[in-house]
Amino acid sequence: MNPHHVYANNAANSTDSSNPFGEDLSHRNTAQESAWASTNADARAVFSYRESLLSPTVRKQMIKSIRDYYAVYWLSKLLNSMNASGEIVRCIVDYAYPGAGTVVPLLLTLLPRDWESKKKVTSLADVMRGVEVASMNDRKVASATGGEEARGNFRIYVRPRPMLEKEAAAGNYHVISCSREKSITLHCGRVGRSGNRLTTEHRLYSFDRVFSENTDNQDIGNSALGEAKVMGNKPRTVICYGQTGTGKTYTFSAILDSLGSRLCGLDAPGFSVYLQFYEVHGKKCYDLMNSRNNLRILSDSSERVHALGATVVDFKLRAEAEESSEDSFKRWKAVLEAPLALRSTQSTQRNDVSSRSHSIFTVTLINEEEIRLEKVRKEEERRMKRMEMEMDGSVVDSDNSFGVDDDEDNGEENEGEKAEEANANVEHPAFSVINTKFRLVDLAGSEQNADTGKMAAKDHKESADINTALMSLKECIRRHRSKSGSNYRAHLLTRILRECFTDVNHRTTIFATVSPTTIDTMHTLNTLNHVAMMQVRPNKKERVTSGSGKVKENLGGMISNVTVEVPIVDSGTFNKPVSEWTAEEVRGWIAVANGGKFSHIVLPPSLRGSDLLKLNEMNLSSLFDMTRAEEITARGVGEGSTWVISANAESGGGGGEGEGGGTQTEAEVGRARQEIGRELFQALRIENKHIAQKRLMQENKDRMIR
Numbered sequence: 001m002n003p004h005h006v007y008a009n010n011a012a013n014s015t016d017s018s019n020p021f022g023e024d025l026s027h028r029n030t031a032q033e034s035a036w037a038s039t040n041a042d043a044r045a046v047f048s049y050r051e052s053l054l055s056p057t058v059r060k061q062m063i064k065s066i067r068d069y070y071a072v073y074w075l076s077k078l079l080n081s082m083n084a085s086g087e088i089v090r091c092i093v094d095y096a097y098p099g100a101g102t103v104v105p106l107l108l109t110l111l112p113r114d115w116e117s118k119k120k121v122t123s124l125a126d127v128m129r130g131v132e133v134a135s136m137n138d139r140k141v142a143s144a145t146g147g148e149e150a151r152g153n154f155r156i157y158v159r160p161r162p163m164l165e166k167e168a169a170a171g172n173y174h175v176i177s178c179s180r181e182k183s184i185t186l187h188c189g190r191v192g193r194s195g196n197r198l199t200t201e202h203r204l205y206s207f208d209r210v211f212s213e214n215t216d217n218q219d220i221g222n223s224a225l226g227e228a229k230v231m232g233n234k235p236r237t238v239i240c241y242g243q244t245g246t247g248k249t250y251t252f253s254a255i256l257d258s259l260g261s262r263l264c265g266l267d268a269p270g271f272s273v274y275l276q277f278y279e280v281h282g283k284k285c286y287d288l289m290n291s292r293n294n295l296r297i298l299s300d301s302s303e304r305v306h307a308l309g310a311t312v313v314d315f316k317l318r319a320e321a322e323e324s325s326e327d328s329f330k331r332w333k334a335v336l337e338a339p340l341a342l343r344s345t346q347s348t349q350r351n352d353v354s355s356r357s358h359s360i361f362t363v364t365l366i367n368e369e370e371i372r373l374e375k376v377r378k379e380e381e382r383r384m385k386r387m388e389m390e391m392d393g394s395v396v397d398s399d400n401s402f403g404v405d406d407d408e409d410n411g412e413e414n415e416g417e418k419a420e421e422a423n424a425n426v427e428h429p430a431f432s433v434i435n436t437k438f439r440l441v442d443l444a445g446s447e448q449n450a451d452t453g454k455m456a457a458k459d460h461k462e463s464a465d466i467n468t469a470l471m472s473l474k475e476c477i478r479r480h481r482s483k484s485g486s487n488y489r490a491h492l493l494t495r496i497l498r499e500c501f502t503d504v505n506h507r508t509t510i511f512a513t514v515s516p517t518t519i520d521t522m523h524t525l526n527t528l529n530h531v532a533m534m535q536v537r538p539n540k541k542e543r544v545t546s547g548s549g550k551v552k553e554n555l556g557g558m559i560s561n562v563t564v565e566v567p568i569v570d571s572g573t574f575n576k577p578v579s580e581w582t583a584e585e586v587r588g589w590i591a592v593a594n595g596g597k598f599s600h601i602v603l604p605p606s607l608r609g610s611d612l613l614k615l616n617e618m619n620l621s622s623l624f625d626m627t628r629a630e631e632i633t634a635r636g637v638g639e640g641s642t643w644v645i646s647a648n649a650e651s652g653g654g655g656g657e658g659e660g661g662g663t664q665t666e667a668e669v670g671r672a673r674q675e676i677g678r679e680l681f682q683a684l685r686i687e688n689k690h691i692a693q694k695r696l697m698q699e700n701k702d703r704m705i706r
């Protein structure tokens, strides 16, 4: 047996946590991560993203890739605007990035000169195309989102929070950036299964509004409440949505303060303000204004939803004539202090004070005169009805119009009491005459199993309930947007928010909060993808070209997706003969040679250039003599320390790495192996010849100068 083959099998069975790059990979080897790596595709993705933070080599390349993306983005914009000649651009680029990174080769692809010899960088040319698509679509979206009608009654705002101190201390770096108040770019990096290449994806999304990390709370409050004096003249719901620990409650509190300060500064004699505050926890509903009393959610005959028995606090705008707006605001804070403290929270792995429920706060602003008139009208209606019934000789019924009681979990109640309470609610001005209604919702955060590792079974169930509620909400919004009917009855939360999907006059703003850090890339991706789907499509027919040349369906607000493959090991300049390459240089070359064709191959860590040259085509093929089953087993044990090859990945499938691919017969795998061995053999010789030529030219040049 070939000695290298023996090594391959040893490597596959090794439990050594070091990898060919000499890094500490202990973080890869926990039992859970091994399980993730071989079973759950989603968890595997989290693992790859984490790797782009934890491995110093990957981290360096990831940061460089983000920097290069922006350099290319702005330089391509500059190019477009100044109509510069190739030579000028080359000078600018050389000055700004002297021989560094991928920027220069990227921009060189723009220049007609040398175009033919740059053919091997086709994927880089694709990157440029992607960037152009991004800037083009940016303009399209800006104009398409202009009309009020076209935008529908949902608005999507995105608020990234700043990086927390503990995150920075743990070595996190930024993977998002916001520009021009409308767009946000998320940079995702995923390490390929071989450990040789990093795929960086730069996803540019456009929304109604994107705040910067430094936006202050007052700005947030103003955006949530609108420009109107108090809170707009249309009923409105603001929903804080996002991953756990990203600032939903922080944003919710900011909006509450802004609302309070607006109301307290109001000089509106004859108006009353009514407050309700309750939370949905699992299938139950609790009154936060009154010691967490159990509430029932009922729908009336016109399908309006009411929290039966919820305390309605009459907040006097000016308790006394001489009360200042500052004192009024203090009163506002005092009224809300107890309910805020009563919310279900828990310390979790991601947030010391994590909300475990969905809090719903409602403010109703009512003109007392209208209430008086409404009462008169109602009394008159009742009197007429009674008279009609007396004339018919039928029984007089109460005007309890509540028809549906869907929450079976809340137990039986005395019917008389229920009717009485229902009447009380119906009669309450907050539900009969509404001049302006503003509802603020702080959703519980979405979580993934990776975040809930230390939770008890009960907490996992709670977390699953939260995710179910959020899924229902997303589905309702998606259906509403695609006009395919509403299914708000699916969950208590969506029943409460029914008007958002059924009332054409109701305005809903989603504040999607996201984390800026590497470790949360997967979450941020999910949040942005979900809110992008909630956003009205700027143009239904619009398609987006990704950097890899694939056409993808536009995700509502998402407008561009650029994918760049980055070798993890720096290739250096390759100006010494192959026979002199160190093991590190061999890996560097493997990662980039033939446009990355061999990048998924993992070679024995100590294989030097001289060793490689000794192998013929057959010997090179046998380096990868592993069946698919072995390959999968090998993934669990310190990824990157095994030799793997997937015929799928190598035959141009692109997505072969880490995806598992389709089933292959042994003969197919064998053929693929032979093919790659032959190509590798030839590529090595061509590279050797090329280096020798370069050397000769350089020597001639030096001689001429002398």
Ligand SMILES: Nc1ncnc2c1ncn2[C@@H]1O[C@H](COP(=O)(O)OP(=O)(O)OP(=O)(O)O)[C@@H](O)[C@H]1O
Binding pocket: 160, 161, 162, 164, 213, 242, 243, 244, 245, 246, 247, 248, 249, 250, 251, 351, 353, 354, 355, 356, 443, 444, 445, 446, 513
């Ligand atoms: N924009 C911001 N500026 C400064 N700090 C912030 C910001 N957003 C959030 N934070 C901080 O981040 C932490 C988590 O915020 P918060 O509790 O609001 O998250 P959450 O999304 O409500 O989490 P959960 O879903 O678990 O309840 C808090 O310490 C908060 O002070």
